[in-house]
Amino acid sequence: MMFHRFSLTALVALASAVSMTACGTPPKDLDLSLQHASVQQRFVVRMEPPASGPAINQMHAWQVRLNSPDGAPVSQARIAFDGGMPQHGHGFPTQPRVTREIEPGVYALEGVKFSMTGWWDMRLAIQAGGVADTAVFNVIVEPTGVKR
């Protein structure tokens, strides 16, 4: 389930910029968009949190919408998940997994749990039709749920 943390360098660079302040302050220019191209532009990925919340420590599911750059749904992808709190040096308290394809190009990411408020990153390693790419999303979790 682990995959190469290609984003580590970028994260360290970002985090260094704020390292003179206390931990817990996300970088000001953090990209919080939940839809964007994968790192090498091979896919367009949209992350959909639950309609409301989730509460801290509540297990829940997201949907991952995977499209090709021209907008066509990408089916039968294998998607590995990793992530955590970059500023706290720990991962998710659970091991979230993509468990099934709900409809063409739409995947269920189950077992997600945020154990505290703050900046979390969610990293996808995607393989589909002989193409591999990664996508990174940043989420700010507030007491009422994911900041939208």
Added chain:
Amino acid sequence: MKAFTASLAGLVLAVATAAVPPDAFGAPREERWSDAEKGVLASMLIERLPPAPADESNAFAARADAAALGKRLFADVRLSRDGRVACASCHAADKQFQDDRPLGQGQGTGRRRTMPVAAATHSTWLFWDGRKDSLWSQALGPLEDSLEHGANRVQLVRVLAAHYRRDYEAVFGPLPGLQGLPEQAGPLGDEAQRRAWQAMSGTQRDGVNRAFANLGKSIAAYERTLRHGESRFDRYVRAVLAGTHDAAPALSREEIAGLRLFLGKGQCATCHNGPLLSDQHFHNTGVPARDPARPDRGRAPAIAAVQADEFNCSGRYSDAPPQGCQELRFMALDTAAAEGAFKTPALRNVALRAPYMHAGQIATLEEVVEHYARSPAAPVGHSELAQRGAGHAERPPIRLSAQEQLELVAFLRALSGPIEELPAP
């Protein structure tokens, strides 16, 4: 936001030491909290703790008759090898349901510190290493541990049959027949007991296992009724949120300074958050090993243990539906991060239950805070705390002056309150 908290705290502390008069709004400056900080404070209020969550693996968890039976079982010394050890022997009601000892003391001396019971029902994973995934399954462990109760399954079911048959059967239905069973038998007992267990039929073992599991479910139903009451910290936060905290502050200036450090540069609230002041997760914070020759690996080996446990959520003695047990299904399996990691203890009433850490290695709260201020390297695995001079860019080292350490301890002492037994529903 925390950077803001910390820098604000620094600023405010610097000013507060000069005994500044109240500001234009009447509140002393050290008591001013931003809206974001108030949000964090509110999230730590005891009343924000939801009611005891349903346990899908224990259909009897919320039943008053099960809880009443469990309360009697909790105090019954007959549930032990020598008739001298009950759950309550180490989880004493007059000691925060713990024993004040560095290591649990039953039939022998255990490896770890006795954990308090109140609010344990809010834990996904039980024990310091989380090797159990429910309160009822946790309750079974010490009963058969040779260093704790030292009992065995068949002996325990015989105690149920001899002394609790009517109440047990009213909750759970008929006890298994004991005719033809050995006096003592269990898979974790001594050699004779293990052999006797193996000699029993599958049906016999299953019947005993089910009654044994129900014994745990009953104790869990009782433990579920134990809750924390309010502390001075809660009264202070309520007053802050209501804007009335300056009238009769529930916390002293020193304690308030400690609270700011707790949320800010002390980094305590990174893990000690929510109403119980625990994220209920596992972290390696470099706590020294009790026995340096045999450092305790904590969570790492417990991951496989809970998966293999016949009394886990997906086992045959669980009441969970086939599609349930999400916590077990999505359990974090990364053993590297789990190496030397232990569950974040809740900090409610922490000042009332020294000594500290998973094996009682640290005697006082002052020394606990000093440990974090020092952030030593871990005896096994890797500490999540940034080490001094290690260039850990993602997280700054914890830096606390001697004065600040005292303030933090003062705050921790304000987290004490009563433990209440709720009337069963």
